[in-house]
Amino acid sequence: MLEELLSKEVRNEISECLADEAMYSVVWERLDAVNGxxxxxxxxxxxxxxxxxxxxxxxxxxxxxxxxxxxxxxxxxxxxxxxxxxxxxxxxxxxxxxxxxxxxxxxxxxxxxxxxxxxxxxxxxxxxxxxxx
Structure with a gap:
């Protein structure tokens, strides 16, 4: 679900975290660090x-x-x-x-x-x- 909502660039940045919903907090931290x-x-x-x-x-x-x-x-x-x-x-x-x-x-x-x-x-x-x- 989350993967469908992301741009290709963002998916590439966080791809290893997308398979497990428990990793979404890591995704959030990475996106925040990159995007603020x-x-x-x-x-x-x-x-x-x-x-x-x-x-x-x-x-x-x-x-x-x-x-x-x-x-x-x-x-x-x-x-x-x-x-x-x-x-x-x-x-x-x-x-x-x-x-x-x-x-x-x-x-x-x-x-x-x-x-x-x-x-x-x-x-x-x-x-x-x-x-x-």
Missing amino acids: RTEVTDQTYLDDLLQIPPLKSQDAASLKTFANRLHGAVVTLSQSRYAHELHSRTTLMAMEAKLTTYLKEKWSEKRKRTGAKLNVLDLDDWITVKSMS
Whole structure:
């Protein structure tokens, strides 16, 4: 997922780190060292999350694509100065709005069952599991 979003030059610079999501923090450090301006990069990560297209269908391929994009955005955003947005009710509502009606209903049921205040990290985990079943 991350690799698809990078320019050829950046991919060449960090290629050995792209195969493992655990290495994304190394990627972040390298990009920051080379490019600086972390506030711009951090805002881009938040924009990437919020600009994920709505899920129009819940067929397996569409759900997997949505789950991958969501997870990629969550992982990178979690390592930025905007990580607090992953706990924001407003951000969660924006991401919930991208779900199909059926998935919104199922997510709402989960929220009621859980009784806890859920966030985008929880939605990411839930969508990932749904995309695998």
